[in-house]
Amino acid sequence: MVLKDALTLSYRTVVSYRLRALLILLAMALGVAAVVVLTALGDGARRFVVSQFASLGTNLIIVLPGRAETSGGFPGALVGQTPRDLTLDDAASLATLRGVMRYAPLNVGASEISAGGRLREVTVLGSTAELIPIRNMKFAQGRFTAGSGPNPAEIVLGSALARELFPAGDAMGQRLRLGDRRFRVTGVLASQGESMGFNTDEIAVIPIDHAQSLLNTQSLFRILIEAQSRSMIEPVKAAIRSTLTVRHDGEEDVTVITQDAVLSTFDRIFRALTFAVSGIAAISLAVAGILVMNVMLVAVSQRTAEIGLLKALGATRQDIKRLFLLETLWLALAGAGVGIALGYAGSLGLRLAYPQLPAYPPAWASLAAIATAILTGIAASLLPASRAARLNPVLALSKR
Amino acid sequence: MIELSGISRIFTMGDQEVRALNRINLRIGPGEYLSVMGPSGSGKSTLLNIIGLLDLPTHGTYRLESRDVTALSEAEQAKVRRERIGFIFQSFHLVPRLTAAENIELPLILEGLPPAERQARVQAALQQIDLSDRAHHRPAELSGGQRQRVAIARATILNPAVLLADEPTGNLDHKTGAEVVALLEKLHHAGTTVIVVTHDRELGGRAHRRIQMRDGEIVGDES
Ligand SMILES: Nc1ncnc2c1ncn2[C@@H]1O[C@H](COP(=O)(O)OP(=O)(O)O)[C@@H](O)[C@H]1O
Numbered sequence: 001m002v003l004k005d006a007l008t009l010s011y012r013t014v015v016s017y018r019l020r021a022l023l024i025l026l027a028m029a030l031g032v033a034a035v036v037v038l039t040a041l042g043d044g045a046r047r048f049v050v051s052q053f054a055s056l057g058t059n060l061i062i063v064l065p066g067r068a069e070t071s072g073g074f075p076g077a078l079v080g081q082t083p084r085d086l087t088l089d090d091a092a093s094l095a096t097l098r099g100v101m102r103y104a105p106l107n108v109g110a111s112e113i114s115a116g117g118r119l120r121e122v123t124v125l126g127s128t129a130e131l132i133p134i135r136n137m138k139f140a141q142g143r144f145t146a147g148s149g150p151n152p153a154e155i156v157l158g159s160a161l162a163r164e165l166f167p168a169g170d171a172m173g174q175r176l177r178l179g180d181r182r183f184r185v186t187g188v189l190a191s192q193g194e195s196m197g198f199n200t201d202e203i204a205v206i207p208i209d210h211a212q213s214l215l216n217t218q219s220l221f222r223i224l225i226e227a228q229s230r231s232m233i234e235p236v237k238a239a240i241r242s243t244l245t246v247r248h249d250g251e252e253d254v255t256v257i258t259q260d261a262v263l264s265t266f267d268r269i270f271r272a273l274t275f276a277v278s279g280i281a282a283i284s285l286a287v288a289g290i291l292v293m294n295v296m297l298v299a300v301s302q303r304t305a306e307i308g309l310l311k312a313l314g315a316t317r318q319d320i321k322r323l324f325l326l327e328t329l330w331l332a333l334a335g336a337g338v339g340i341a342l343g344y345a346g347s348l349g350l351r352l353a354y355p356q357l358p359a360y361p362p363a364w365a366s367l368a369a370i371a372t373a374i375l376t377g378i379a380a381s382l383l384p385a386s387r388a389a390r391l392n393p394v395l396a397l398s399k400r
Numbered sequence: 401m402i403e404l405s406g407i408s409r410i411f412t413m414g415d416q417e418v419r420a421l422n423r424i425n426l427r428i429g430p431g432e433y434l435s436v437m438g439p440s441g442s443g444k445s446t447l448l449n450i451i452g453l454l455d456l457p458t459h460g461t462y463r464l465e466s467r468d469v470t471a472l473s474e475a476e477q478a479k480v481r482r483e484r485i486g487f488i489f490q491s492f493h494l495v496p497r498l499t500a501a502e503n504i505e506l507p508l509i510l511e512g513l514p515p516a517e518r519q520a521r522v523q524a525a526l527q528q529i530d531l532s533d534r535a536h537h538r539p540a541e542l543s544g545g546q547r548q549r550v551a552i553a554r555a556t557i558l559n560p561a562v563l564l565a566d567e568p569t570g571n572l573d574h575k576t577g578a579e580v581v582a583l584l585e586k587l588h589h590a591g592t593t594v595i596v597v598t599h600d601r602e603l604g605g606r607a608h609r610r611i612q613m614r615d616g617e618i619v620g621d622e623s
């Protein structure tokens with residue numbers, strides 16, 4: 001028998017037993033749909049967390065003063081000793097390191113802001129113009145040009161803050177008071193919303209020199225560095241550490257962290273979770289497989305006489321095995337197709353219900369679900385098919 | 401062309417042994433028209449099944465067209481069944497979800513012939529059994545006689561050397577039974593070896609060689 005004819009013949013058999021076909025198809029489809037939806041959920045959660053981190057800036061390295069003691073060292077040695085300040089000169093010394101794309105010194109404080117009779121408390125970031133690209137912030141209007149030297153008194157407002165202080169939308173160029181100093185508005189940030197609990201819509205950004213005198217400090221809160229690429233993160237980190245250690249008289253008294261490390265940990269955790277969840281969903285496919293096997297066993301015993309006839313007509317065992325295998329495969333394939341459709345619909349439903357969650361089924365999950373459905377179909381048909389092939393034709397024909 | 405020597409078929413049911421065939425010796429030449437008669441349980445069907453390679457003897461050798469066919473592999477036996485042997489049953493055994501034409505086409509599909517050739521052969525076969533106008537009817541829409549004619553067309557579509565019929569008229573009334581017998585005899589005239597198992601004395605008497613069986617043995621063989 002030619003494969004094409006076996007395909008046609010088994011397809012015709014499948015469609016002529018509607019109820020049986022529907023039952024198997026449904027079982028397979030539900031299993032596949034479960035795999036697709038649950039992986040979409042897991043992968044969506046992973047992407048959500050990753051995008052939250054990415055909105056903080058890519059390839060970001062953060063330097064903070066003080067040594068985060070994790071292990072070893074002399075427990076008593078640092079007691080009572082305040083870490084050395086992190087200065088603007090320290091920050092400038094990092095600019096020329098290989099692999100550094102840009103850097104921004106950062107001071108953060110709270111201050112009172114007032115304009116046109118309105119007064120409120122605001123979080124102030126003091127930095128240079130580089131802060132904006134490093135932190136992935138965008139301008140709705142204007143710009144920020146502060147360097148690390150003396151700067152004019154300019155201020156950039158978060159979108160919500162600008163709206164609140166200047167409801168008419170004419171913030172650009174206006175003068176306002178921050179603490180006891182006067183600033184001119186040179187830019188308004190585009191609305192970005194909250195990311196990792198920090199709302200850029202509610203902040204004000206001023207040049208670093210003004211921030212340091214406003215907050216009355218010479219010590220930086222952070223230095224933000226953007227590496228040229230992901231692969232440069234580690235070498236840049238090492239270079240920062242050694243440069244600052246030399247500058248601080250051989251004392252390694254800064255902490256260098258990367259969000260990349262945190263990010264990849266989360267990434268790994270969520271990937272593992274997704275696999276686990278889809279593995280659990282795959283169990284429902286295995287259950288479907290057992291159901292399919294039983295239905296096919298019933299089919300074999302119902303069609304005993306027909307199998308006997310095929311043998312009398314000269315079908316080999318191989319032919320008969322193949323017919324039953326293909327029958328199951330048709331159903332598994334159709335079930336996988338319907339299941340994928342259901343799974344995508346379910347994922348769409350998830351996305352509609354939780355718009356923040358990018359619950360897209362990953363391509364590998366759909367492929368894995370189809371492959372599992374086909375393997376399940378093959379496994380489930382092995383026993384029925386070989387039982388059919390081994391039937392004694394004389395006994396089979398005598399059964400009516 | 402059929403040579404049975406010392407053929408026995410013993411069924412064991414628990415600790416009981418049933419000798420369905422007991423040391424049968426039988427030679428049948430090409431083109432013979434032969435009937436097998438005898439009481440129920442005398443081993444007629446078992447003999448036919450062994451000749452048709454649906455069953456294997458417990459003892460003895462069976463040569464078909466000078467080949468020891470009992471020694472062949474399962475796949476080779478299937479090929480012999482497909483190409484050299486045609487079977488007809490009392491209960492027709494048509495596949496209910498396939499049309500008359502598709503039932504007749506089955507052996508051609510198993511043989512792996514291309515669709516165009518299959519169509520031509522099926523058309524010709526339908527014409528031979530005078531059922532061209534029923535080609536696309538399912539078995540349930542055909543009369544008993546029509547069904548058996550479809551079964552005969554199916555059994556002979558690959559021009560087998562031997563046609564084996566186990567009580568082919570058992571489920572038919574006298575008139576349609578006669579039509580079926582006429583068809584079998586037409587095939588015999590065309591050169592096919594025809595072996596008919598029957599209870600019907602009249603049908604059995606028409607054969608040129610008549611075999612009588614009792615208790616698994618051949619007790620009469622007249623020409
Ligand atoms: N599969 C089987 N298992 C056990 N006994 C069988 C089997 N097939 C046939 N027999 C026995 O073999 C004998 C011959 O049967 P069979 O060839 O069908 O006779 P007939 O066709 O002449 O009526 C009977 O006694 C029957 O009960």
Ligand SMILES: [Mg+2]
Binds near residue numbers: 444445446
């Ligand atoms: Mg019988």
